[in-house]
Amino acid sequence: MGRKKQSRVTLQEVAKHAGVSRATASLVVRGSPNISKETREKVLKSIKELGYIYDRVAANLRSHQSSTVGLIITEIGNPFFSELLVGVHEALDKEGYTVILGTTFDSPDKQDALLATMLEYRVGGVIMSPVPGSSPDMVERLKQWGIPVILVARKMLSEEPFDYVGIDNVAGGRIAAEHLIEQGHRRIAFLGGFSNSSVWTDRKKGFCEAIEQAGLEMDESLFVQSPATRQGGIEAIKRVMQHPQPPTGVFCYNDVVASGVMLGLKEQGIVPGKDVAVVGFDNIPESAVFSPSLTTIAAFPDRLGAKAADLLHRRMKGDEEEAKKLILQPELVVRESS
Amino acid sequence: MGRKKQSRVTLQEVAKHAGVSRATASLVVRGSPNISKETREKVLKSIKELGYIYDRVAANLRSHQSSTVGLIITEIGNPFFSELLVGVHEALDKEGYTVILGTTFDSPDKQDALLATMLEYRVGGVIMSPVPGSSPDMVERLKQWGIPVILVARKMLSEEPFDYVGIDNVAGGRIAAEHLIEQGHRRIAFLGGFSNSSVWTDRKKGFCEAIEQAGLEMDESLFVQSPATRQGGIEAIKRVMQHPQPPTGVFCYNDVVASGVMLGLKEQGIVPGKDVAVVGFDNIPESAVFSPSLTTIAAFPDRLGAKAADLLHRRMKGDEEEAKKLILQPELVVRESS
DNA sequence: CTTTACATTTAAAACGTTGTCAATTTGTTT
């Protein structure tokens, strides 16, 4: 069954085996151009024969570089974030980075702990979706150590001078409301999410703008906050339907909430898409298969992720320009639910 | 705006500031018991004052330990795997490990490359869902270096002596078929996935066992392989419904395929759950919101992940017992689609 | 007042690599 725990072969041993100096061997593994083809092959052969494994940890320690980046998201459960993760991961992969993953589950403490861990691991940069209401201190600290941080999908509480990649949530909210108004709805609810997140306030802002512009009355009882989960959606729709004048259209904080909303409607014998129009946000892949299929605002999480990764890459390469804000435009996707 | 790129404070500097030796400072940061309370506090104070950051990379290099583990999955897009990821991640987090993530996208080469990378990063262990048909050489190699590897959800081609955590796919296939037979279906299709994966062959095996036991005929044209994606499901159901004697019940390789199958049925004006019964596999959260809601075989990916993480933790702690196989039992979840 | 024992603390070597740079070898051109 092979021996146990053979100890690592070092570059030193490779060099000796190939009959060259350690310096030369080092240049070979790093692909230096001024090494003759001959010696390069000699060394590569020895590497293969001895089963040498490059020690990136030692190399990074010595060279003050880092080929790892930290990725911090709030919940992997939400397909929006898994798509985001795919986008980031794929783009970073292409550039040869290795990803250290962290999940905050919306806890500020956990977020700080994660950032601290990433610091301890000497990551070269961080892409994160911040917890609503968390303080920018820790991010500031990373930047002070020269570690670039890209915020994605969510901003921090205040308008901090950080790089940010996201979508235009105000526009998204407006588009959603305009669509429902165009469909003839006069009483429209906004369900799910919490007002402490920048995403929520932005979407609400756009929503309200469209409502006002159409000259509709703004009824505070049509705004129901709840966790951005399926269960949260179920509860929110139940609450709002008890209103003496229930809405005929609802705009949901995101698609997961929308799935709960539609479930809740069905439970009460109300047919979503017919009796009540439902519009979601994010356009997660599943929303096409819901029934009725969900009208939603596409937020392109994978593109967001890829853009964030590109930006981070540029920063790590030494781009020192001032903070960039990349705002993608969302798009309305009309389906059966409205 | 603070200075740029302050260089890291080292333990050396902390020691000097606290008036102790570097060794003592090191013992303090590691929480050694035989350090007097006095000096401990002195050092901790200096750490705080100087803003010292522990360098785990350097520490791991020296101590030959590793607090990172590699996690390799095939596709983050499938909710089954995101749930798995959640389970693994949460459990490892609790034990203080940091996760390095990799995705193979079902490419054996990518898988080998990822394993090589993890080796280079000196991970302490690996949890992976292997690419179907990939060779166990690389895994063997890791184990030779004393790095434990846990296979999860998928086995390697042959019955290798590796630790494995998965569910009983044969039982799952049988349960699904039995359920459909019990509902009165005589012609049942098995759609999606490819025969090169152990998961597929196992599910098919159980499926066939039940068919035979019920004395039904086995029609090869009712087995349609396709990518395990929504699109794959759409194509598979279209193909099989062209059959002169189309099935009245279908068992899908997984829930994602099932979602495609139901979509494909609707496109043809056939009502899933009424005209044709559909059963999925995995019980991804979304399957409850499909319409009709999907009858499926629950595979508990999060539990799988947690178990795998626990097992890995034990291995990393030095548990040298021979390869363990942990097989969880799947459960039938009946909903509207059957 | 010395010895023994014990708890703390320490100096120096190690981990596996890269950076530096002057010195050497080899190959090519004038």
Next chain:
DNA sequence: AAACAAATTGACAACGTTTTAAATGTAAAG
């Protein structure tokens, strides 16, 4: 043959920790 360029070397000092074995200080025991 000399002059030049290109490729390779050797030696040593980093990088920021942990490890080892040895040294210190102090209190209890003789």
